[in-house]
Amino acid sequence: MKYMATYDLMESARNTHEWLGASARAFASYPLFAMSMNPMLPMMAAWGDVAERSFSRMIAKPDWGIRSIAMPDGQDHLVDEKIVVERPFGNLVQFFVRRRAPMARRVLLVAPMSGHYATLLRSTVASLLPDADVFVTDWHNARDIPVSAGKFDVEDYTLYLVDFMRELGPDTHVIAICQPVPLALAATAYLAAEAPEAQPRSLTLIGGPVDPDAAPTEVTDFGHRVTMGQLEHMAIQRVGFKHKGAGRLVYPGLLQLAGFISMNAERHSRAFAEQILRVAQGEAGDHDAHNRFYDEYLAVMDMTAEFYLTTVERIFKNREIARNVFTVAGKRVDIGAISDVAVMVVEGEKDDISAPGQCIAALDLLTGVDEGKKASHLEPGAGHYGIFAGKSWRLNIRPLVLNFIDANAGGPKAGKKPAVRLAASK
Known part of the structure; x- marks a missing residue:
C-alpha cells in the first residue's frame, strides 16, 4: 500500500x-x-x-485557544504562544503569561505523537498555567515536512526530548503523557550518562506503556498478532503531491x-x-x-513511517525499554543510571489503552533512584483520557502532581518530601 x-x-x-x-x-x-x-x-x-x-x-490543526488566565491579583493576564526551540518535526513552545514574573515551577509537558495534535492537552495546559510556567512539545504533521528534512524515529524523538530538557535547564519538572512516557524515561537516562547536570528535577509519568506486557490490552494484543511486514503493508503510504511532504512514507x-x-x-x-x-x-x-x-x-x-514502525517494534514487540536494552545513536541507555530525579507514576484504574501495571513498571527499572524519591498513584474509576484531562485530573491528580513538584524542587522545600510520598502513593 x-x-x-x-x-x-x-x-x-x-x-x-x-x-x-x-x-x-x-x-x-x-x-x-x-x-x-x-x-x-x-x-x-x-x-x-x-x-x-x-x-x-480532519485536515485542520486545532487552535490552542488559550487567550488569557485569571490570576490571584484579580486580573486576566493574556497568554502568548512562543517558540523556544524550532525543529523540523516539532517545536518547544512556551505559554507565556504577560505581566507575570517567572514562576517557581517550570513544567515541560511531553505531548504524545500518536495521531492527535498536542492540542489534545489543551485543558491540561490551561489547568497548570495559573501555577507554573508551562512548556509543551508541539509535534508537526509529517505530511507537511519535506523529505529533505530526513527521518524521524523513536531515537530522534528521544534526542529531541534531550535537547528540549537541556534548553530548559535542570530546574525543570517533566510531565510525560501516554505514548512518550518510555521515551521521556529514556531521554532522562541519556542525560544521566551524557550530561547529568541537565537532568530535570522530577519526572511524572502518566499512563504510558513502559512495559506493554505487564497488563495486556487490545492495543498490545494487536501488536503481537501482526508481523512488522504485515503492519508496513497495511498502514504505510506515501504523501501525495498536494502536500509539502510529497513522497514521504507515513502512517496517515x-x-x-x-x-x-x-x-x-x-x-x-x-x-x-x-x-x-x-x-x-x-x-x-x-x-x-x-x-x-x-x-x-x-x-x-500523519506520523512518519519510521516513528510508527520503530515504536511498535522496539517499544511493544521487543520491549526494549522494559528490558532496559534501549539504544540511542548506538549507545545503550541505562535507566538505572538515573539517580537524582524524583519519579512519580500515575495510572487510571479503567485505562484501556495503557492498563494499570504498564506504567508503574518504570519504578522497578529505576534502581539508582532512592525509594523515598519514588511515588505512584492509581486513580479509581478513571479511564485513559481522564487521568490527564478529565475530572480525575482536575480534582485529584493535578494537586498530587503539583505537591510532588514542590517537594522535589530543591532548596528549602526539600523537607516536605516524606509527607508527599505518603499523600501521592497508593
Missing part, C-alpha cells in the same frame, strides 16, 4: 464527504423549502451540517482515525445520530459538548 494513489484516495473520499455535507445543508436550507412541512428537509440540513463540520476538521492520520473510531464504533455512531437530531431541533451550539470533543478528536496528523 506504499503508494501515493492510496493516500490521495483517502483524501478524495474525505473531500467528497465534506462537499456532500455542504451540498445537503445548502440544498435543504433553501428558503423556498420553508413553506414545506416535510420533516426530512430539516434532518437533511442537519446531517449536512454535521457531516461538513466533521470531515473538514485518516487511517489512524478509522482505527480509533472502530474501537468504539457504536458509541461514536450514537453520538453523531444524537447530534444530528439536536441540530435539526435547533438545540445544538457551535461549541456544545459534542463539537468541543469531536473538533479535537477528528483532527488527526
Whole structure:
C-alpha cells in the first residue's frame, strides 16, 4: 500500500464527504423549502451540517485557544504562544503569561505523537498555567515536512526530548503523557550518562506503556498478532503531491482515525445520530459538548513511517525499554543510571489503552533512584483520557502532581518530601 494513489484516495473520499455535507445543508436550507412541512428537509440540513463540520476538521490543526488566565491579583493576564526551540518535526513552545514574573515551577509537558495534535492537552495546559510556567512539545504533521528534512524515529524523538530538557535547564519538572512516557524515561537516562547536570528535577509519568506486557490490552494484543511486514503493508503510504511532504512514507492520520473510531464504533455512531437530531431541533451550539470533543478528536496528523514502525517494534514487540536494552545513536541507555530525579507514576484504574501495571513498571527499572524519591498513584474509576484531562485530573491528580513538584524542587522545600510520598502513593 506504499503508494501515493492510496493516500490521495483517502483524501478524495474525505473531500467528497465534506462537499456532500455542504451540498445537503445548502440544498435543504433553501428558503423556498420553508413553506414545506416535510420533516426530512430539516434532518437533511442537519446531517449536512454535521457531516461538513466533521470531515473538514480532519485536515485542520486545532487552535490552542488559550487567550488569557485569571490570576490571584484579580486580573486576566493574556497568554502568548512562543517558540523556544524550532525543529523540523516539532517545536518547544512556551505559554507565556504577560505581566507575570517567572514562576517557581517550570513544567515541560511531553505531548504524545500518536495521531492527535498536542492540542489534545489543551485543558491540561490551561489547568497548570495559573501555577507554573508551562512548556509543551508541539509535534508537526509529517505530511507537511519535506523529505529533505530526513527521518524521524523513536531515537530522534528521544534526542529531541534531550535537547528540549537541556534548553530548559535542570530546574525543570517533566510531565510525560501516554505514548512518550518510555521515551521521556529514556531521554532522562541519556542525560544521566551524557550530561547529568541537565537532568530535570522530577519526572511524572502518566499512563504510558513502559512495559506493554505487564497488563495486556487490545492495543498490545494487536501488536503481537501482526508481523512488522504485515503492519508496513497495511498502514504505510506515501504523501501525495498536494502536500509539502510529497513522497514521504507515513502512517496517515485518516487511517489512524478509522482505527480509533472502530474501537468504539457504536458509541461514536450514537453520538453523531444524537447530534444530528439536536441540530435539526435547533438545540445544538457551535461549541456544545459534542463539537468541543469531536473538533479535537477528528483532527488527526500523519506520523512518519519510521516513528510508527520503530515504536511498535522496539517499544511493544521487543520491549526494549522494559528490558532496559534501549539504544540511542548506538549507545545503550541505562535507566538505572538515573539517580537524582524524583519519579512519580500515575495510572487510571479503567485505562484501556495503557492498563494499570504498564506504567508503574518504570519504578522497578529505576534502581539508582532512592525509594523515598519514588511515588505512584492509581486513580479509581478513571479511564485513559481522564487521568490527564478529565475530572480525575482536575480534582485529584493535578494537586498530587503539583505537591510532588514542590517537594522535589530543591532548596528549602526539600523537607516536605516524606509527607508527599505518603499523600501521592497508593
